[in-house]
Structures are given as structure tokens and as C-alpha cells.
Amino acid sequence: MTDPNIDFSMVLASAVHDMKNSLGMLLNSLDELRIEHEPALVGSNKFNMLQYExxxxxxxxxxxxxxxRLGENNLSAHIDEHYVPDFLAEHLxxxxxxxxxxxxxxAIDAADINGFFDEDLLTGVLNNTINNAIRYTKSKILLTARQEDHELVIGVEDxxxxxxxxxxxSGTPDFKSLDFKTGNTSLGLFFASSVAVLHQNGDRTGRIALHxxxxxxxxxxxxxLP
Structure with a gap:
């Protein structure tokens, strides 16, 4: 008999949080192993695939x-000022x-500008986008940043x-449009667009664009971001 007092979504969220922390520790260990065993691991396809996955x-x-957290109305953007070239260099x-x-x-091609955004939220977007670029690029990745039409535009190119x-x-995909049957959910794009929307300035709202x-x-x- 199922306990009606059990909030299964909370249980899952707690488990996901623990797994995220464990994987963070694993990634740190992989970085240390790479340093300790250079150059043997630098060209190891198996090691590189392990780190990528x-x-x-x-x-x-x-x-x-x-x-x-978004579904629980518990996700908000804490906006602060950041020097964009340093932010990109740190995450690259x-x-x-x-x-x-x-x-x-x-490489990084960033204008000498400051931006106003939630560092933690944008870190999640940037890390996922760089990881996707690693998967699909042939040989190069470029991070960009500029101001355009009173917006901070941060880009990842391959x-x-x-x-x-x-x-x-350009815009925000609808959660109902995500296709969980094919495995191509575009969950990362939904997360990125949701983060963008949390950044607002007056009547202007953040957005993502793919081209x-x-x-x-x-x-x-x-x-x-406005």
C-alpha cells in the first residue's frame, strides 16, 4: 500500500541532487587523474569518453x-554584475x-563588457551548451559575447x-512539445530558455536563439539577456 504522505517528486529531487554531487566529485577525480598520468591519458579515447559522458x-x-524547482515555482534569478570575458574564460x-x-x-571572442545575470543559472546553461558543442563539432569551438540592441548576447559556436x-x-520551447518517446527531448534547450526568461528588465525578457x-x-x- 502506498503511503499517501510520501511526496515522490521530492524523493526523486533529493536523489537527483545526491547523484549530481557524486558526479561532481567523480569529475574532479577525473581531472586529477588526467594531471597525474599525463601524457598517457591525454590521447586516451576511452578516458576522454568517460569524462565527456x-x-x-x-x-x-x-x-x-x-x-x-521551476515547476515548484522555486527558481528565480539572482542578478549581479559580472565581467563577461572572465566569466567565459573561467567556464571554458x-x-x-x-x-x-x-x-x-x-577560443574566446568577447567584448570588454560587464553583464548582469545569475551566475549559477548561466553556468548551467553554458556548461551544457559547451558539452553539446564538443559532441557535434569537427575541430573548433568558439565562445562569444557582445552587446547588441541593449542585450547581452553570449554565444557558443562550433x-x-x-x-x-x-x-x-528564437524564443522559448513549450514543455508540452518535448518528445520523451524518441529520446530527443531538447531538455537542455528548455532549461536554457527558462533561464533566459527569468532574466527580465522592464518589459524585456531574455530568450535563446539557434541558427x-x-x-x-x-x-x-x-x-x-536584457
Missing amino acids: AERMHNDLVQLLGIY ARHTPLLEGLGIDY DGQGYPASMQH NGGTLGGGVFEIR
């Missing part, structure tokens, strides 16, 4: 917790060992085949 799962759990550095192990070139036409859009081209000719992910 662990990072991907960690990002997925971060997004699940964020979406759970997290992925640098894996990028170098996979032989992927990386030189892969780009987004299919069905994924290119192809950019500097590298592949996929371009942009989060635009």
Missing part, C-alpha cells in the same frame, strides 16, 4: 533540478582538459554540421 550526465542532473577552463584531450581547438531546420528558432553560420560556419547557440 560524466560531464553530460552531471549537466542533465543540474537541468532536472532546475526544471523541478573547466572543459579545457577534455577539449585538449580530444584535439579540439577553442564548426560542425549545424542545427537542423526543425531546431532553428547556423557564425564565425566557424556550424551551429550557433545564443542566449540574449
Whole structure:
């Protein structure tokens, strides 16, 4: 008999939180192993795949917790001022060992600007987007930042085949449109767009945009914050 007092969604959220923390510790250990056993592990496809998949799962759990909090009306943006080039450099550095192990070139093209955003929320978006770019790029990843039309625009570009036409859009995908049967849920995009919407300035609201081209000719992910 099921206990009616059990909040199963809370149980799942607690379990996801614990798994996220465990994977964070695992990722730290993998970074330490890579340093301790260079150069043997630098070119190891198995080790690089292990680190990539662990990072991907960690990002997925971060997004699940964020979406759970969103559903509970318990997710809000705590806006503060940040120096954007340093923010991008710090988060690219997290992925640098894996990028170098996979032989992927990386760079930052950021204007000398400050931005106003929730650092933790944007960290979740950026880490997931970089991880996706690692999966689909051929050889290069570029992080960009600029001010345009009174918006802070942070982008992640790659030189892969780009987004299919069905994924290119600007705005916020509807949660009901996510397809859990095919496995292609676009959960990361829903999380990113939800984070963008939490950033508001007057009557203007943040959004994401997906298109192809950019500097590298592949996929371009942009989060635009007012």
C-alpha cells in the first residue's frame, strides 16, 4: 500500500541532487587523474569518453533540478554584475582538459563588457551548451559575447554540421512539445530558455536563439539577456 504522505517528486529531487554531487566529485577525480598520468591519458579515447559522458550526465542532473524547482515555482534569478570575458574564460577552463584531450581547438571572442545575470543559472546553461558543442563539432569551438540592441548576447559556436531546420528558432520551447518517446527531448534547450526568461528588465525578457553560420560556419547557440 502506498503511503499517501510520501511526496515522490521530492524523493526523486533529493536523489537527483545526491547523484549530481557524486558526479561532481567523480569529475574532479577525473581531472586529477588526467594531471597525474599525463601524457598517457591525454590521447586516451576511452578516458576522454568517460569524462565527456560524466560531464553530460552531471549537466542533465543540474537541468532536472532546475526544471523541478521551476515547476515548484522555486527558481528565480539572482542578478549581479559580472565581467563577461572572465566569466567565459573561467567556464571554458573547466572543459579545457577534455577539449585538449580530444584535439579540439577553442577560443574566446568577447567584448570588454560587464553583464548582469545569475551566475549559477548561466553556468548551467553554458556548461551544457559547451558539452553539446564538443559532441557535434569537427575541430573548433568558439565562445562569444557582445552587446547588441541593449542585450547581452553570449554565444557558443562550433564548426560542425549545424542545427537542423526543425531546431532553428528564437524564443522559448513549450514543455508540452518535448518528445520523451524518441529520446530527443531538447531538455537542455528548455532549461536554457527558462533561464533566459527569468532574466527580465522592464518589459524585456531574455530568450535563446539557434541558427547556423557564425564565425566557424556550424551551429550557433545564443542566449540574449536584457
